[in-house]
Amino acid sequence: xxxxxxxxxxxxxxxxxxxxxxxxxxxxxxxxxxxxxxxxxxxxxxxxxxxxxxxxxxxxxxxxxxxxxxxxxxxxxxxxxxxxxxxxxxxxxxxxxxxxxxxxxxxxxxxxxxxxxxxx
Amino acid sequence: xxxxxxxxxxxxxxxxxxxxxxxxxxxxxxxxxxxxxxxxxxxxxxxxxxxxxxxxxxxxxxxxxxxxxxxxxxxxxxxxxxxxxxxxxxxxxxxxxxxxxxxxxxxxxxx
Numbered sequence: 001x002x003x004x005x006x007x008x009x010x011x012x013x014x015x016x017x018x019x020x021x022x023x024x025x026x027x028x029x030x031x032x033x034x035x036x037x038x039x040x041x042x043x044x045x046x047x048x049x050x051x052x053x054x055x056x057x058x059x060x061x062x063x064x065x066x067x068x069x070x071x072x073x074x075x076x077x078x079x080x081x082x083x084x085x086x087x088x089x090x091x092x093x094x095x096x097x098x099x100x101x102x103x104x105x106x107x108x109x110x111x112x113x114x115x116x117x118x119x120x
Numbered sequence: 121x122x123x124x125x126x127x128x129x130x131x132x133x134x135x136x137x138x139x140x141x142x143x144x145x146x147x148x149x150x151x152x153x154x155x156x157x158x159x160x161x162x163x164x165x166x167x168x169x170x171x172x173x174x175x176x177x178x179x180x181x182x183x184x185x186x187x188x189x190x191x192x193x194x195x196x197x198x199x200x201x202x203x204x205x206x207x208x209x210x211x212x213x214x215x216x217x218x219x220x221x222x223x224x225x226x227x228x229x230x231x
Binding site: 004006032034041042043044046049093095097107108109110111112113114116 | 209
């Protein structure tokens with residue numbers, strides 16, 4: 001149970017183009033999903049909190065116009081990297097918490113398998 | 121400011137050689153401490169949640185413990201399949217569900 005599917009697993013794009021990453025909770029509903037970014041041998045850095053039916057909350061230093069987040073349903077959140085540049089190359093990972101356990105904020109987050117973005 | 125520090129950064133073990141990983145944390149109030157395992161190119165896989173000092177949890181060869189300042193992940197008689205990066209994360213009380221991660225400990229177990 002508690003499977004989070006992320007697609008695509010790898011993407012290579014040219015500088016200036018936009019890339020959309022999908023995150024789906026397959027066997028549970030998630031009112032909240034979190035998007036993280038990870039550089040090699042570094043910690044996961046939280047980028048934004050995605051709330052179903054409302055605007056995402058971005059962490060300090062994360063450009064909301066560059067990283068567009070949409071959480072249109074209880075099982076799907078998308079991250080669009082707009083006008084990508086080589087410095088946006090990274091490993092992007094989404095996570096979700098089961099809605100049935102949402103009232104217990106310390107229930108575990110379940111993670112997707114990440115998307116390796118390379119901008120050339 | 122909340123901080124999570126993991127040590128060592130890397131650990132190389134012989135199969136069967138038990139060891140411990142450390143996660144030191146500074147947080148205004150702890151709602152929960154989480155351990156995850158991450159394989160190369162994959163997302164983190166949930167292992168344990170610890171909520172209060174003195175708590176212990178076990179899963180196969182792994183055992184996690186918690187004090188007011190740190191958590192340990194003990195690996196007993198590891199096997200090569202235990203090779204991975206182990207991540208520690210804290211959830212502060214006022215964080216609205218967000219986790220703050222340490223940089224991880226990369227464990228390599230050789231036959």
